[in-house]
């Protein structure tokens with residue numbers, strides 16, 4: 001049995017979609033691009049960052065990535081209120097997190113005319129940089145808590161569950177069970193979390209060393225030396 005059809009209007013354009021279609025996907029069918037930050041097309045949407053919020057005529061805006069279309073909806077994806085909301089989200093992110101290596105968000109900052117100094121006294125979310133495994137660094141000073149790494153490590157791809165949320169409210173961070181280093185977790189170093197991270201918070205170690213000015217030979221020998229030392233330490 002085919003699913004019932006839903007008719008709505010997006011930016012003045014009528015469209016009919018199968019029940020269960022999100023506003024984000026319906027808009028895409030009309031060629032309307034709703035901007036996203038935490039959303040990733042291959043991962044479960046959670047509506048965490050609210051950057052994709054649109055005006056549905058109600059009291060609150062609707063996160064387009066998780067809200068299903070309903071009959072008779074009239075959606076505005078880029079109204080003045082919607083754009084102001086997106087600008088504020090960007091300004092809040094910029095006031096607390098280092099976005100220097102988040103190219104898509106940097107583009108949005110420009111596109112929405114965000115004032116990165118709007119909240120000058122804002123508390124920055126700070127974290128040590130975790131260099132606890134041979135493959136990648138975790139710099140949560142650059143983390144926007146989008147949850148992509150957690151999702152891809154869990155039910156959306158890897159079923160490894162090495163990462164999760166830690167803390168509450170402003171102190172919420174991505175972490176490991178009991179704060180263990182990655183080599184003491186269930187991590188299999190598949191690299192999927194690094195690939196899904198939109199901000200540079202997760203970075204391959206080789207890339208970090210290249211950025212520090214080391215050439216590939218130096219990286220190879222430095223890594224080999226480190227491995228030898230570790231093996232010798234283990235033998236003692």
Ligand code: SF4
Nearest residue numbers: 143144146147149197
């Ligand atoms: S580490 Fe990257 S992928 Fe994980 S929550 Fe932070 S920004 Fe998102």
